[in-house]
Amino acid sequence: MRIAIVGAGSIGLAVAWRAAQAGAEVVVHDPDPGSGASRVAAGMIAPVTEAHYGEEALGPFMAESADAWPGFARELEAASGLQVGFRDVPTLVVGVEDGDRAEIERQAELYRFTARNVEALSPRAARKVEPLLSHRVRGGVLAPEDRAVDPRAVHTALLAAVERAGVMLRCKGVDDLGALDADQVVIAAGCGSAEFIGAGGGALRGAESALWTLPVRTVRGVVLRLRAVGAQPVPRTTVRGYVKGHSVYIVTRENGEVVVGATSDERGFDRLTGTAGAVHDLLRRSIELVPEIAEYHLEEVSVGFRPGTPDNLPLIGRLDERTIAATGHYRNGIALIPATAAAVAALLGGEEGAAPAAFDPLRFGRTRAGASPDPDLNAAGGATTQEEDS
Numbered sequence: 001m002r003i004a005i006v007g008a009g010s011i012g013l014a015v016a017w018r019a020a021q022a023g024a025e026v027v028v029h030d031p032d033p034g035s036g037a038s039r040v041a042a043g044m045i046a047p048v049t050e051a052h053y054g055e056e057a058l059g060p061f062m063a064e065s066a067d068a069w070p071g072f073a074r075e076l077e078a079a080s081g082l083q084v085g086f087r088d089v090p091t092l093v094v095g096v097e098d099g100d101r102a103e104i105e106r107q108a109e110l111y112r113f114t115a116r117n118v119e120a121l122s123p124r125a126a127r128k129v130e131p132l133l134s135h136r137v138r139g140g141v142l143a144p145e146d147r148a149v150d151p152r153a154v155h156t157a158l159l160a161a162v163e164r165a166g167v168m169l170r171c172k173g174v175d176d177l178g179a180l181d182a183d184q185v186v187i188a189a190g191c192g193s194a195e196f197i198g199a200g201g202g203a204l205r206g207a208e209s210a211l212w213t214l215p216v217r218t219v220r221g222v223v224l225r226l227r228a229v230g231a232q233p234v235p236r237t238t239v240r241g242y243v244k245g246h247s248v249y250i251v252t253r254e255n256g257e258v259v260v261g262a263t264s265d266e267r268g269f270d271r272l273t274g275t276a277g278a279v280h281d282l283l284r285r286s287i288e289l290v291p292e293i294a295e296y297h298l299e300e301v302s303v304g305f306r307p308g309t310p311d312n313l314p315l316i317g318r319l320d321e322r323t324i325a326a327t328g329h330y331r332n333g334i335a336l337i338p339a340t341a342a343a344v345a346a347l348l349g350g351e352e353g354a355a356p357a358a359f360d361p362l363r364f365g366r367t368r369a370g371a372s373p374d375p376d377l378n379a380a381g382g383a384t385t386q387e388e389d390s
């Protein structure tokens with residue numbers, strides 16, 4: 001079988017890798033592989049601390065993917081010969097004021113619905129788990145099963161693994177799916193997934209031969225990369241917290257990189273506006289939780305675009321007999337790599353219903369290309385933009 005994959009982010013590459021392993025002839029199309037969210041992300045694999053009200057349908061798939069990550073990381077490292085920075089360290093969620101503490105308690109109720117391990121911690125117990133926490137921290141919760149991976153290392157390893165598996169990479173954009181010479185097409189173009197219009201639209205053509213598009217929206221996020229200098233200590237856990245009602249997270253890599261994130265807004269593909277304020281807010285909040293961060297070297301400010309959907313759930317499934325969607329992963333596209341790749345590989349293998357029904361890419365009906373988004377769709381689910389996000 002000949003498979004064309006549109007998009008060489010981590011989702012497209014992981015699908016390509018699985019499809020090639022199953023014996024398919026795979027071509028991945030992307031004008032700039034790795035230019036999307038996959039190399040900006042923090043890398044949290046967080047079925048507990050990424051649980052949000054209104055997104056309960058995501059829970060089992062997040063859990064399945066998180067559980068698959070250790071084996072997926074080992075297999076990818078063996079296939080690529082490269083490390084992916086998977087870290088089995090717990091996540092702490094802490095607050096500095098009474099209001100923050102109340103917010104964490106509210107969140108913890110939802111965390112407990114994930115049926116995974118969650119422990120309430122006193123301030124002293126929290127500092128025992130993470131000695132770098134500020135003395136102002138008022139306690140919080142521990143999610144021992146939320147983990148993290150280095151998304152840049154994962155993307156680099158996937159590139160190497162697909163090459164070794166015989167996948168061809170074509171550095172050219174696609175706008176007309178109908179023009180692709182393939183038996184099956186997978187749309188994995190992140191925030192570009194809404195844009196296959198105006199040039200035939202091939203497989204997205206509806207019964208009445210109209211053109212249709214996927215309901216993917218762009219949710220911008222700023223994230224910082226810092227580095228401890230010399231013998232400076234770094235957090236040994238992932239720290240998430242609320243500071244005067246605003247959230248922030250701190251993810252540490254084995255190599256000493258410390259990622260602080262992230263903002264969230266819907267200003268489209270704007271890489272510049274508002275970054276100064278974002279840097280200021282993220283640094284101030286992270287330093288309130290972990291004062292040592294003020295001593296680190298600020299290496300990078302990056303801006304990425306999360307592919308969101310009207311109900312914040314991904315779009316994974318068949319659009320028609322030739323086309324599959326694997327996009328819309330919003331805040332959780334790194335966490336969901338293993339489960340998405342497995343589900344799409346099964347769909348390609350003819351297994352109907354391999355992806356959860358809640359992720360059906362046609363659940364919003366067919367959206368006419370070029371039409372303004374349906375306001376009712378945007379009101380559905382929890383699509384409201386939060387000020388800070390993962």
Ligand SMILES: Cc1cc2nc3c(=O)[nH]c(=O)nc-3n(C[C@H](O)[C@H](O)[C@H](O)COP(=O)(O)OP(=O)(O)OC[C@H]3O[C@@H](n4cnc5c(N)ncnc54)[C@H](O)[C@@H]3O)c2cc1C
Pocket residue numbers: 006007008009010011012029030031032033034035036037038039040041042043044045172173174175188189190191192193195220221222223261262263303304305306307326327328329330331332333334335336390
């Ligand atoms: C600041 C920030 C922090 C995040 N933190 C986390 C986190 O901690 N944990 C987590 O799980 N997720 C996180 N995410 C979300 C995660 O990064 C995304 O959900 C995930 O990377 C989406 O991967 P993707 O492969 O679908 O898309 P992308 O990585 O965006 O890749 C899409 C690719 O498609 C290509 N493309 C676009 N249009 C076309 C076209 N017409 N033809 C061909 N190719 C095309 C692009 O060039 C790009 O390479 C974060 C995101 C951001 C922005």
